[in-house]
Amino acid sequence: MKTQEVFNKVANKYDLMNDVMSFGAHRFWKELLIDWLSPKNKMNIVDVAGGTGDIARRILKRLDGNSMITVCDPNKEMINEGKKIKKYKDKIKWIVAPAEKLPFEDNSFDVYIVSFGVRNFSNIDKALSEAYRILKPGGRFLCLEFSKIQNKNINQLYQYYSKTIPVFGKIIVGDEKPYEYLTRTIKKFHGQNEFKSILEKINFEKVEYRNIFNGVVAIHSAYK
Numbered sequence: 001m002k003t004q005e006v007f008n009k010v011a012n013k014y015d016l017m018n019d020v021m022s023f024g025a026h027r028f029w030k031e032l033l034i035d036w037l038s039p040k041n042k043m044n045i046v047d048v049a050g051g052t053g054d055i056a057r058r059i060l061k062r063l064d065g066n067s068m069i070t071v072c073d074p075n076k077e078m079i080n081e082g083k084k085i086k087k088y089k090d091k092i093k094w095i096v097a098p099a100e101k102l103p104f105e106d107n108s109f110d111v112y113i114v115s116f117g118v119r120n121f122s123n124i125d126k127a128l129s130e131a132y133r134i135l136k137p138g139g140r141f142l143c144l145e146f147s148k149i150q151n152k153n154i155n156q157l158y159q160y161y162s163k164t165i166p167v168f169g170k171i172i173v174g175d176e177k178p179y180e181y182l183t184r185t186i187k188k189f190h191g192q193n194e195f196k197s198i199l200e201k202i203n204f205e206k207v208e209y210r211n212i213f214n215g216v217v218a219i220h221s222a223y224k
């Protein structure tokens with residue numbers, strides 16, 4: 001199954017499925033990312049692979065709606081779902097584009113966010129170079145992504161649990177394949193230190209990460 005087909009299939013149940021699969025924890029993980037960012041209303045922020053705009057609305061809520069955020073995603077279905085949500089509707093600028101070829105000028109953003117998106121990029125190096133290009137010098141990169149669990153026993157439990165995810169997919173979305181894709185890409189994705197090294201190779205500085213829930217997910221932070 002191709003990435004775009006996956007998100008076409010799940011778009012209208014995307015936010016609901018996130019709640020079901022993570023028992024609501026994705027909300028808490030996203031809030032931790034925003035805590036680390038500590039957003040200010042003058043920041044020019046782009047949320048790449050922003051999907052339905054969940055992160056953008058959470059940031060706007062912190063700023064009492066006093067900002068504009070750009071949400072960029074190549075999948076029109078995901079964006080259309082996001083556009084149906086009325087809250088902060090006129091505070092989000094929607095752009096249809098892949099992370100590997102961003103239609104933005106060099107040095108134009110203070111913050112680049114990618115939440116549960118980097119795993120789906122078709123060319124990670126190219127996408128991260130684009131992130132670097134569009135950030136202003138001193139600009140901040142923040143990435144929230146599934147990562148590697150540090151404790152062997154917790155990892156084993158998690159592996160059992162992840163086998164049930166496609167079953168939820170079948171019940172809620174009517175198809176297990178997008179969720180088999182999800183568990184496969186999580187397994188294949190880089191560990192925390194490996195991803196840190198990739199960012200350093202792109203020239204990002206002060207790269208650090210925080211593990212959440214023992215590394216079920218990690219947040220990487222870096223500066224241009």
Ligand SMILES: C[S@@+](CC[C@H](N)C(=O)[O-])C[C@H]1O[C@@H](n2cnc3c(N)ncnc32)[C@H](O)[C@@H]1O
Nearest residue numbers: 007049050051075078098099115116117120121
């Ligand atoms: C799991 S969703 C994450 C949505 C949102 N950021 C969140 O945290 O809820 C992954 C998103 O990545 C997008 N995506 C897939 N391939 C991409 C690419 N090459 N460049 C940018 N986004 C991509 C999908 O369309 C989808 O909206």
